[in-house]
Amino acid sequence: MTEITVTVNGSQVTGREGMTILEVARENGIDIPTLCYHERLAPIGACRLCVVEVEGSRTLVASCHTPITEGMIIYTDSPRVIQTRKVIVELMLASHPDSCLVCDKANVCELRKIAADLEIGLSRFRLRKHYYPIEDVSPYIVRDLSKCVLCRRCVRGCNEVAKRNVFGVAYRGFDSKVIVDLDEALNKDVCRDCDVCISLCPTGALSKVSKRRETKEGKPLIIKD
Numbered sequence: 139m140t141e142i143t144v145t146v147n148g149s150q151v152t153g154r155e156g157m158t159i160l161e162v163a164r165e166n167g168i169d170i171p172t173l174c175y176h177e178r179l180a181p182i183g184a185c186r187l188c189v190v191e192v193e194g195s196r197t198l199v200a201s202c203h204t205p206i207t208e209g210m211i212i213y214t215d216s217p218r219v220i221q222t223r224k225v226i227v228e229l230m231l232a233s234h235p236d237s238c239l240v241c242d243k244a245n246v247c248e249l250r251k252i253a254a255d256l257e258i259g260l261s262r263f264r265l266r267k268h269y270y271p272i273e274d275v276s277p278y279i280v281r282d283l284s285k286c287v288l289c290r291r292c293v294r295g296c297n298e299v300a301k302r303n304v305f306g307v308a309y310r311g312f313d314s315k316v317i318v319d320l321d322e323a324l325n326k327d328v329c330r331d332c333d334v335c336i337s338l339c340p341t342g343a344l345s346k347v348s349k350r351r352e353t354k355e356g357k358p359l360i361i362k363d
């Protein structure tokens with residue numbers, strides 16, 4: 139395979155033809171935050187969190203789906219890059235519910251970790267928040283779309299890895315949403331013994347139902363993993 143030499147943050151590194159900027163950076167121990175990217179899925183360049191500066195390019199480029207070319211000069215942590223990433227994360231946090239302290243995924247939430255790494259506390263922006271009812275109809279998965287960051291990892295994971303195609307994306311702008319069928323609550327038999335989407339979700343939007351009990355009144359009591 140043809141070797142390609144690029145310069146990342148002032149150091150020359152070598153990659154192989156077909157590799158993306160992100161892959162070369164990570165192979166050389168340079169961290170670039172990502173959210174919609176996952177190594178098990180084809181990159182779509184949706185969240186723009188992985189942007190880097192490439193000399194000669196007017197705009198920042200998404201490193202997760204930009205292939206390297208010979209002689210490329212890349213900056214992964216320039217002030218412009220950091221500033222852009224901060225704004226992206228702040229906008230995500232601004233429309234995210236303020237429930238991190240009681241969220242089941244708080245310790246493993248990728249959004250929280252990225253925000254901490256970028257030293258972002260409270261968002262400067264005031265945006266409308268999404269409040270969707272929790273979907274707990276499925277015996278296997280609980281969906282809380284209020285915490286969804288629209289990374290589409292669940293959509294692609296179900297499609298590319300589980301080969302089930304349970305999810306789609308519908309509506310536009312603020313109303314964009316991961317849907318099931320004609321925007322119905324998730325409740326599919328195919329989800330039995332499959333937790334591909336749960337394992338790929340970077341936030342607390344998807345969780346496993348580990349036990350299902352009933353309250354004294356006979357109402358379902360969901361205990362999440």
Ligand code: SF4
Nearest residue numbers: 296304329332334335
């Ligand atoms: S559990 Fe598996 S089949 Fe069900 S929605 Fe998730 S990825 Fe698709």
Ligand code: SF4
Nearest residue numbers: 286287289290292339
């Ligand atoms: S439910 Fe999770 S994996 Fe799916 S789009 Fe939302 S945040 Fe991403």
Ligand code: FES
Nearest residue numbers: 183185186188202
């Ligand atoms: S991680 Fe590259 S665009 Fe989302």
